[in-house]
Amino acid sequence: MFIRARIYELIGITARNYGSRKRSSGNTYRMEKAREMLQKTFRLIDDNYQWEITLHQAARTSNISVSHFCRLFKKATGMTFKEYLTFYRVNRAEELLATPRSITEIANDCGFESMSSFIRAFKHYRNATPSLYRSKV
Numbered sequence: 001m002f003i004r005a006r007i008y009e010l011i012g013i014t015a016r017n018y019g020s021r022k023r024s025s026g027n028t029y030r031m032e033k034a035r036e037m038l039q040k041t042f043r044l045i046d047d048n049y050q051w052e053i054t055l056h057q058a059a060r061t062s063n064i065s066v067s068h069f070c071r072l073f074k075k076a077t078g079m080t081f082k083e084y085l086t087f088y089r090v091n092r093a094e095e096l097l098a099t100p101r102s103i104t105e106i107a108n109d110c111g112f113e114s115m116s117s118f119i120r121a122f123k124h125y126r127n128a129t130p131s132l133y134r135s136k137v
Contacts, residue, residue, distance in 0.1 A: 004095065011091045012046055034076040038062055041073070049088055050111040055081055085111075090125045093118070097134045106130070 040061045044053065058081055059069035073081050093110040097103070107118035107130075122130050 007095065008092060009046065012042065012088060034072045037064070038073060038076055041069075045085060045088055049085065049092060050109055052111070053085060086121045087125060090121055093122065093130065094126065094133070097130060098137050103130050103134070 040063075041058045044058060044061045055066055055070070058073075059066045062069060062072075064072065070081065073079075073084070077084050079087065089110045089112060093106050093112075096106045096109065099106075101109075103118075104115060107115055110118070112118035112121070119129055122128070122133070126133055128136070
């Protein structure tokens, strides 16, 4: 479990640090500052990804307004908050698909409200359904 937790932590760090595709040397300092301001939100996601996390909760965790949070989060990760949360959940689900647990159970444990939303998100980020991905693994 300890190793699995560290793997999840690395996935989160990788997505945060290398999620943005548009980088320039002039903006590097501002992006680092934005990530620093959002550390509590990232910790919230790491600890509670399996539950519903609203945009308002995330912004409140970082002690900033929702509109400023949205701009800052997009600048820091290259994704909206909802996109990042879904991406994070899909990465967690990908790890769990290597276990014998049912796909429905994995979807519920990763915070997806329905199988259709899980399959849609998984196909979007992995170009395969969870069952097809599992058969390849």
